[in-house]
Amino acid sequence: MTEKHIQSPISPDVSRKLRVGDIVYISGSIIFCRDKAHKRLHEFALQDKPVPVDFKGLPIYHAGPVAKRSGDSWEIIAAGPTTSSRMEEYEADVLRYYEPSIIIGKGGMGKRTLSALIDTGGAYAVFPGGAALLAAGHMRRVLGVYWMDLGIPDALWHVSVDELGPCIVTMDSAGESLHERINSESLAQLKQLLSLASNCERVDRL
Amino acid sequence: MNSKIGGTYLNNPIYMDEAVYTPMLEEDFVSKVKELVRLSETCLPEDILEALMEAYKNEDSDLPKMQLQAMLENAKIAREKSLPICQDTGLITFYVSVGEEVQLPRWFVSSLKRAVFEISEEMPLRPNVVKAIDRLNVGNVGRCVPIVLFEQVPGESIELTVLPKGAGSENMSYLAMLKPSEGLEGIRKVVLSHIQSCGGQPCPPTVVGVGIGGCADLAMKLAKKALLRDLGEANSDPQIARLEERLKEEANALGIGAMGLGGRTTVLGVKIEVCDTHVACLPVAINVNCWAARKAKLVITPKGEFIYERRK
Numbered sequence: 001m002t003e004k005h006i007q008s009p010i011s012p013d014v015s016r017k018l019r020v021g022d023i024v025y026i027s028g029s030i031i032f033c034r035d036k037a038h039k040r041l042h043e044f045a046l047q048d049k050p051v052p053v054d055f056k057g058l059p060i061y062h063a064g065p066v067a068k069r070s071g072d073s074w075e076i077i078a079a080g081p082t083t084s085s086r087m088e089e090y091e092a093d094v095l096r097y098y099e100p101s102i103i104i105g106k107g108g109m110g111k112r113t114l115s116a117l118i119d120t121g122g123a124y125a126v127f128p129g130g131a132a133l134l135a136a137g138h139m140r141r142v143l144g145v146y147w148m149d150l151g152i153p154d155a156l157w158h159v160s161v162d163e164l165g166p167c168i169v170t171m172d173s174a175g176e177s178l179h180e181r182i183n184s185e186s187l188a189q190l191k192q193l194l195s196l197a198s199n200c201e202r203v204d205r206l
Numbered sequence: 207m208n209s210k211i212g213g214t215y216l217n218n219p220i221y222m223d224e225a226v227y228t229p230m231l232e233e234d235f236v237s238k239v240k241e242l243v244r245l246s247e248t249c250l251p252e253d254i255l256e257a258l259m260e261a262y263k264n265e266d267s268d269l270p271k272m273q274l275q276a277m278l279e280n281a282k283i284a285r286e287k288s289l290p291i292c293q294d295t296g297l298i299t300f301y302v303s304v305g306e307e308v309q310l311p312r313w314f315v316s317s318l319k320r321a322v323f324e325i326s327e328e329m330p331l332r333p334n335v336v337k338a339i340d341r342l343n344v345g346n347v348g349r350c351v352p353i354v355l356f357e358q359v360p361g362e363s364i365e366l367t368v369l370p371k372g373a374g375s376e377n378m379s380y381l382a383m384l385k386p387s388e389g390l391e392g393i394r395k396v397v398l399s400h401i402q403s404c405g406g407q408p409c410p411p412t413v414v415g416v417g418i419g420g421c422a423d424l425a426m427k428l429a430k431k432a433l434l435r436d437l438g439e440a441n442s443d444p445q446i447a448r449l450e451e452r453l454k455e456e457a458n459a460l461g462i463g464a465m466g467l468g469g470r471t472t473v474l475g476v477k478i479e480v481c482d483t484h485v486a487c488l489p490v491a492i493n494v495n496c497w498a499a500r501k502a503k504l505v506i507t508p509k510g511e512f513i514y515e516r517r518k
Contacts, residue, residue, distance in 0.1 A: 001268065021269075036341065066293045066332045077330070078293040080280075083374045083407050107374075107407040107466060128276035129374070129409040129465050130498045132293040133283040151343030152333050166272055168467065182468050183405055186460040190402045193456050194395055 005163070009057025010101035016121035018102070018169045020176040024125055025165035029143060030059040031100070032157035034082055036150040038090040045097040052146035053158050055098035062087060062105030064153025066132070067142075074142040076159065080132035081106040084124070092116035104167055108179030117173050124171035127164070138164040230510055232313050238504065238512045239321035239366070243298065244329060246368045246502035247290045249517050250281045253437040254413075254474065254499045261411055261464065261471035270469030274411075277464070277497055292498045295331040296370030298322055298352040301434060305361035307508075315354050323347045334373075355427070364506040367434055375408040375496040379429070381422060384488040393418060394453065396490050401457045401473065406466015409496035411474045413437070414457065417491040419481040425489035432477035433495045441478055450476045464497075474499070 001021045006014060008028030018024065031053060033041070044051055065079040084091075084105030091109060094100070095116040102122055103109070106129040117123060127135060138161050146156040170178040255278070262274040284291040300318050304310060325331065326346040335348040346352070359365075382396045397416055404410075417428025440447035453476040463469025474497070483489060503515040 023272075064293065064332065066290055066295065066330060068330055078290050078295075078332075080293050082294070083377065085407060106409070107405065126406075126465060126467070128273045128280075129406075130292045130294075130372075130496060131276040131280040132291065133287070133289055134276055134280045136293075137283075151336065151341075153343075166276070168269055168272070170467070178467065179405065182462060182466060185468075186402050186405070186462050189460050190398055193398060193459065 008059055008101070008161075010059065011057060012101070012121035015101045015123050016173045018123040018125075019172050019174065020169055020178050022169040023165065024102075024167045024169060025163040026059055026104075026167060027162050027164070028058075029158060029160045030061045030104070030164065031055060032063045032065065032079070032155075032159065033060045034062050034064055034154055035086055036154040037147055037156050038087045038094060040147065040150070041094050041098065042090045045093060051098070053144065053156060055094075055100040057099070057101050059102045059104055060094070060100045061127075062103070063135075064155075065136070065157060067152060067157075074145060076136050076139045076142065076157075078132035079135045079139060080130050081127045081135070083107045084109050088113060095120050095122055104164075108170060108177070114171055114175060114177055114180075117171055118175050121173045123169050123173060125167035125169045127167050135164065138162055230311065230506070232311070232317055235314075236317050236321045236324070239318060239368075240325040240328070242366065242368050242502050242504045242514065243322060243325045243331075243370070244288065245514065245517065246370055246500045247295055247329065247331065248284050248288045249502070250285070250291060250498065251436070251501060252517065254497070255281060257437055257474040258411070258497060261474070264470050265464070267463075267469055269467040270464035270471075273464035273467060274471075281498075290329065290331065291500065292372060292496075293332055294372035294374065295329075295334060295346075296372045296500070297334060297376070298346065299369045299371065299430070300352060300354045301365075301367040301369065301431070302354060302356045303359045303365040303367075304356060305363050306358060307362035308364055310364075318352060318354055319347050322352045362508045365503065366506065367501060367503045369430070369433065369501045371430075371500075372409075372496055372498070375412065375494045378404045378408040378492075378494040379426070380492040381426060382490045383422065384490055386486065386488045388488060390449065392488070393490050394449070394456075397453055397476070397492060398456055398460070400492050401494075402460055402462070404494060405462055408494045409498070410462055410466060411464055411471045411497050413474050413495040413499045414453070414476045415493040415495065416453075416476065416478040417481075417493070418478060418489070419483035419487075420489060421484065421487065422489050422491075424481060425491035426493070428479035428481060429491040429493035432479040433493060433499065434501060435477045437475040441480075443480070446478050446480055450478050453478075
């Protein structure tokens with residue numbers, strides 16, 4: 001378990017070295033991007049259409065903020081991560097086409113994303129779910145908001161952050177996934193619990 | 207009850223008893239409901255906080271401990287600064303228990319909607335409500351939203367509970383229509399298998415609400431209603447209370463842990479509500495609440511007092 005402080009944009013040389021269990025703090029800029037924006041990124045990639053912000057080397061953050069507008073600028077009030085598995089369908093293609101560096105979210109992602117991380121030298125990390133005010137405390141400035149037609153939660157928010165963390169690497173470019181490991185361990189535990197019961201448990205013993 | 211509803215009172219007032227009759231004013235009600243929603247979004251209930259602290263103390267591996275620490279720090283900031291605990295300020299459900307002696311004013315539901323609309327702008331809350339098909343964002347008030355559920359109970363007060371619930375946990379809802387012969391063992395299997403399959407997605411440690419019986423839709427309603435109960439309050443039926451305790455222990459033995467990163471505490475509690483059902487049915491519904499299990503309660507007395515559930 002190593003603590004690392006990383007500056008965004010992040011080159012593949014840096015993200016490729018991240019390993020499951022590393023604790024990362026990110027400074028620089030990141031892009032909030034979730035459900036509808038992923039779908040649109042995917043569509044635009046297929047049509048080779050330009051997107052409003054260059055993702056190259058920038059972390060994608062699965063999140064939709066509580067934000068307050070004051071005059072021309074926005075203030076991020078709360079911004080914890082959302083469930084990453086909803087982006088599984090698109091993330092592998094987004095990683096390959098737009099070359100963001102790392103993905104930050106919660107709850108983990110699946111096999112397709114893991115294989116794209118291996119190819120691109122990326123990593124997936126989790127920020128504590130629901131810790132929206134801790135996350136917002138690391139957000140310095142909203143650099144731009146795009147695709148506001150998708151609504152505040154689903155728009156692309158380009159935000160400069162300072163030491164955003166602890167982000168724990170749970171999927172890496174060596175093909176390790178902490179989520180897969182926990183899933184198989186808990187599944188084995190479940191099978192054991194259920195087999196015990198079917199042999200000896202009766203209703204009256206509950 | 208009829209004797210108390212004189213023609214005098216039908217036009218507006220909420221309470222019928224002449225001696226204690228106090229008309230409730232719409233403006234006053236709206237502002238009190240706004241305060242209730244703010245309380246629920248910013249101030250985690252005591253039982254949840256205590257359970258999270260307990261989980262933190264019991265945890266000995268680094269990654270889940272770090273998650274629990276972040277949760278507790280985050281909850282503290284929210285309380286001190288009166289800011290939303292989570293950016294997913296949820297879809298809002300109101301549970302209204304109406305005393306038999308109470309006649310609700312006609313503006314009751316519209317005022318709940320207005321309160322949500324206004325507090326969404328003032329706090330602000332995240333605009334979370336969209337059209338189901340075309341996904342156009344409409345803010346926090348829409349068709350059938352906020353959700354308002356009524357129940358008539360003995361007494362002369364109104365109990366109003368607000369449950370804002372995020373989608374990370376709501377998306378983990380589950381319904382199984384078991385064969386009656388599967389019984390308690392079948393219920394246990396469904397609940398444990400479901401908690402396992404959710405992994406870290408609903409932001410564990412979670413509170414797991416289970417609804418048993420009724421019909422499909424009622425079981426789902428019971429499952430969510432179970433989340434209103436405090437963690438320390440077991441089901442009044444001893445057999446069900448034992449099942450709650452056992453499922454909690456077994457769920458924690460799965461080792462999913464805080465945010466699914468492994469660890470000792472996967473659930474803070476399992477709460478079960480049961481209703482009678484059809485001879486050929488055994489519906490089992492599950493509604494999971496995230497660690498940020500937000501709720502707040504307000505009692506409106508016959509004297510027109512608004513009493514908020516205490517928070518330290």
